[in-house]
Amino acid sequence: MRRPLKHKRVWRPDTRYQSEAVTRFINAVMWDGKKDTARKIVYTAFDKIKEEHDPLETFESAIRNVSPLMEVRSRRVGGANYQVPREVPQKRRLALAYRWIITSARSKKGRPVAEKLAEEILLASKNEGDAIKKKDEMHRMAEANKAFAHFAW
Secondary structure, three states: OOOOOOOOOOOOOOOOOOOHHHHHHHHHHOOOOOHHHHHHHHHHHHHHHHOOOOHHHHHHHHHHHHOOOEEEEEEEEOOEEEEEEEEOOHHHHHHHHHHHHHHHHHHOOOOOHHHHHHHHHHHHHOOOOHHHHHHHHHHHHHHHOHHHHHHOO
């Protein structure tokens, strides 16, 4: 019997930038269903970026830079677990990029979240920062385990 088809979610563009990516980012920032607070944080961060650069362009380049191309997935073959490198699907790429940027911004202490988020987005757009380190680490793991790529079926 066939699996049921997955329902593809349709995202409404956000009100200020008319971008679905910004809407998804706001939802990723949101905690405990407090969307208005998350929207305030993201828009404040974008306003801080606006002082130097175009915020939407900077955000999109940051997401492009942070999105991983390869990841390792654990696979059990003959009693041994192998870290098998796999290509990351587009939807997961974006989710990981959003998560890494938000996590690295939240991990810094002492300033409002909007400031830390703006700084992390700017750093990511320049290929720097903690989120980029996370991506590079994932790519290094995939490269190191390239010998097990034949287990990816």
